[in-house]
Amino acid sequence: MIENNQVYLQALGKQAKQASYSLACLNGSQKQGLLKAIAVSLTEQSELIIAANAKDVIAAKANGLNDAMIDRLLLDEVRLKAVIGDIDNVINLTDPVGTELESQLLDNGLRLSRRRVPLGVIGVIYEARPNVTVDIAVLALKTGNAVILRGGKETLQSNLALSEAIRSAITSQGLPADCVQLIQSPDRSLVSGLLKLDNYVDMIVPRGGPNLQRLCAEQATIPVILGGIGICHLYADKDANIEKSLDVIANAKVQRPTVCNALDTTLVHQDIAEVMLPKLYQKLAALGVSFYACDRAEAIAKKLGVTVETATEDTYAQEWLSLTLGIKVVDDIEGAISHIRTYSSGHSEGILTDNIHASAHFINQVDSAAVYVNASTRFTDGGQFGLGAEVAVSTQKLHARGPMGLEALTTYKWIGVGEYTPRS
Amino acid sequence: MIENNQVYLQALGKQAKQASYSLACLNGSQKQGLLKAIAVSLTEQSELIIAANAKDVIAAKANGLNDAMIDRLLLDEVRLKAVIGDIDNVINLTDPVGTELESQLLDNGLRLSRRRVPLGVIGVIYEARPNVTVDIAVLALKTGNAVILRGGKETLQSNLALSEAIRSAITSQGLPADCVQLIQSPDRSLVSGLLKLDNYVDMIVPRGGPNLQRLCAEQATIPVILGGIGICHLYADKDANIEKSLDVIANAKVQRPTVCNALDTTLVHQDIAEVMLPKLYQKLAALGVSFYACDRAEAIAKKLGVTVETATEDTYAQEWLSLTLGIKVVDDIEGAISHIRTYSSGHSEGILTDNIHASAHFINQVDSAAVYVNASTRFTDGGQFGLGAEVAVSTQKLHARGPMGLEALTTYKWIGVGEYTPRS
Structure with a gap:
């Protein structure tokens, strides 16, 4: 069985690499044509896709998955239409492939240029939501890459139907169907095998929780893009405008608590804690937020009669993905930076302050993908950043x-x- | 012992990360001052360094290392002066840190910019040559990074002396010595441990042969930059200018055969093989080159009375690093591309042709870091590309x-x- 898996994966890899050479020849309008054909094919095969998804839903219910999980994997007509509609957005994005990043005539007589090209073959490992199958296939093809997909076992039927619709569209454009391949068995050892397919796969993107990310970091011999885990902080500095800061904190926490850029811990300078925390407790509790607080923050809560849990190292290291907020009073900006360095996942952090020096220091010393001054962590998003796709x-x-x-x-x-x- | 190694490496990592925060605060002229201090310190401690290197040389001789190996690890006054002189070049390079790559006012009201910053902590694993200790430390510091160095055991005394000179210079500038740390034990398990220090180390650069590269790909949980292995090809197309092509092939093979961008295999279109190969054998044999040839190329050699070895899959997959050349006659450009896809390490390949369509096709379909048209593979080099440093x-x-x-x-x-x- 394990040997069979090896043979299966090697074939998948080889086919993907071969297909990637055809994709590398396409110009922008050919790739637009390909994406349009995919949208048409998905529309034509909507009924099949929705029927396949219904099987996944039935199996999920039989396996006792909770309502939230079932909602995540559901693909009805409205949702499928939205997924197909998103393809139009990608069609209209500028194709980065082929751009010359620089070009110069060297003293040695050589005309040297640096040209943007597709990566080649991308492996994507993801959980639950079947829309990822379409999203990733479309983004990969738009940039001339072949892709090997490994979705969650709960959506296997949906993913099979979706990938077949995509593959028939690819064939209709005279391209090899293997530009998009789906791993068709739920066998977990195939994930480990995919992570070591370094002869053929150029990059692995895991889209899932900490366990999947860790598995990829440990097992992959292919470069992996880790991400999607956000333990995010906002630090209210002593020079923060308290009322406005509370609005930003509330936005970062409650606007969409289940996503990676939602706020996890608020750090408050000790000089403003006595004034700010009572307002914070009141405002956020009214929005349904519950709290894990440090000793000093807990003491303030007690005086108000607000119930909080006691924060620990473990709770500070938690990505909440829910209406829960950690609260810590810090001595000064260095205390805030030090806390962030210890507990952050390097996703998004912000300072709330009117002080230009505190702002510059925070930007310089906090080592995360996105660092904000007087803004919500919720902005860390491809759409918000104007990237068109994420x-x-x-x-x-x-x-x-x-x-x-x-x-x-x-x-x-x-x-x-x-x-x-x-x-x- | 293994537990002790863990504690030792964790401490190293933590110190490096802490030191990296200080480096992130420096501006360009402060970093220039730091590098100048290092050059001064290395000059002042030249005698100590050369004496330490002498110990390594004595030990190497006692261990029966060959003359070429001993020459590689030798650091005499002239070589040390050259290493110190190279620091001046790095001092004068433009510091990329702090540049804003883009900056825009988003519709959502946010001023969003993307700023170039140091990576943080870089781990470098290398073999033999002690000059790498200085080169890498200086390049890392120039870009505001802390570095953990792991050199070969043959140069441990030299590396200790060099790193101590560098560390004392760092301290003299009011910075933590741990900006540069050297792993001080030859214990091989420390390499495996370093590769998993993902809490602290942001990138691993292995500078060594295929075994080291493979070890890093397999064991690291930190992103690794693989490289330095060049199985390089030049393809002489049917429309190649034969005389001029021979000059390029000779240059790529013999100018410096021991480096990664030297030519390993020449592919020759069948239409020109009968004319070109006799000249190629004659010209390169006179330069001391020996050959591994395919059947067709071997037949031509035999007619001339030139002795060649028979090429095999194994010899095509070999990085020669010597005056040896693989030769293969291919049916057409597709045959050349297919051979390159099978055997190339993705380093440097070139086409020799007067045909603009063949050139464009080759550029598009060959998936290597550097692709040349009518030029030697020997150009793949930071200095030649105008990068200032490599x-x-x-x-x-x-x-x-x-x-x-x-x-x-x-x-x-x-x-x-x-x-x-x-x-x-």
Whole structure:
């Protein structure tokens, strides 16, 4: 069985690499045509796709998945239409492939340029939501990449139907169907195998929780883009405008608590804690937020009769994804920076202050993908940043950091043109 | 012992990360001052360094290392002066840190910019040559990074003396000595441990042979920049100018055969093989080159009375690093591209042709860091490309590809500045 998996994955990899060479030849309008064909094919096969999804839903219910999980994997007509509609947005994005990043005539006689090219083959491992199958396939093809998809077992039927619709559209354009391949077995050892397919796969993007990210970091021999885990902080400085800060904190916490850029811990300078925290407790409790507070913040809560849990190292290290907020009183800005360095996942942090020096110091010393001054952490998003699309949010520092747009699916190639020029 | 190693490495990592925060605050002229102090310190401690190197040389001789190996690790007064002289070049390079790559006012009210910042902590694993200790430390500091160095055991005494000279210079500038740390034990398990120090180390650069590269790809949980292995090809197309092509091939093979951008295999279109190969054998044999040839190329050699070895899959997959050349006759350009896809390490390949269509097709379809038209593969080099310095030559596609200059030691940070702005 394990040997069979090896053979299966090697074939998948080889086919993907071969397909990627065809994609590398396409110009922008050919890729637009391909994406249009995919939208048409998905529309034509809507009924099949929705029927396949219904099987996943039935199986999920039989397996006792909760309502929230079932809602995540549901693909009805309205949702499928929205997924297909999103393809139009990607069609209209500028294709980064082919751009010359620089070009110069070197003293040695060589005309040297650096040209943006597709990465080649991208492996994407994701959980639950079947829309990712379409999103990622479309973004990969838009940038001339082949893709190997590995979705969650709960959506296997949906993903099969979606990927078949995509593959038939690819074939209709005279391209190899293997530009998009889906791993068709739920066997977990296939994930480990995919992570070691370094002969064929150029980049792995895991879209899922901490366990998946860790698995990829530990097992992959292919470069992995880690991300999507946000333990996010806002620090209210002693020179913060308290009322306005509360609005930003509330926005960061409650606007959409289940996503990675939602606020997890608020740090408050001790000089303003006595004034700010009572207002914060009142405002956020009214919005349904519950709290894990440090000793000093807990003492203030007690005086008000607000119930809080006691914050610990573990709770500070938690990505809440819910209406829960950590609160800590810090001595000064260095205390805030030090806390962030200890507990942040490197996603999004912000300072709330009217002081230009505190702002500059915070920007310089906080080492996260996105650092804000007087703004909500909720802005860390490909759409908000004007990238047009979002492949993932990277919390590592190589290749791409923060929201990843189309450029993150490309690399560059140095091209040197001479006149039969030797190196002297 | 293994537990002790863990504690030792954790301390090293923590110190490096802490030191990196101080480096992130420096402006360009402060970093120039730091590098000047290092040059002065190395000059002052020249005698100690040369004496330490002598110990390494004596030990190497006692351990039976060959003359070439001993020459590689030798650091005499002349060589040390050259290493120190190179620091001046780095001092004069433009510091990429702090540049704003883009800055825009978003519709949501946020002023968003992307600022180039140091990576943080870089781990470098290298073999033999002690000059790497100085080169890498200086490049890392120039870009505001802390570095953890792991040199070869053959040069441990030299590296200790060099790193102590560097550390005392760092201290003299009021900075933490741990900006540069050397792993002081030859214990190999420390390499594996370093590769998993993902809490503290942001990037690993292995500078060594295929075994080291493979070890890093397999064991690291930190992003690794693979590179430095060049199985390089030149393809003489049917429309090549034969005489001029021979000059380029000779240059690529013999100018400096021991480096990664030297030519390994020449591919020759069948239409010109009968004319070109006899000249090629004659010209290169006279330069001391020996050959591994395919059947067709071997038949031509036999007619001339030239002795060649028979090429195999293994010899095509070999990085020669010597005056050896693989030769293969291919049916057409597709045959050449297919051979390159099978055997190339993704470093440097070139086409020799007068045909503009063949040139464009080759550039598009060959997926290597550097692709040449009518030029020697020997150009793939940070100095030749005008990068000023070379950290390594990357053969992977993420973050940096081909010769890596100072920018490859940086990342970027998104900075969003609002007016207490929530996301709507």
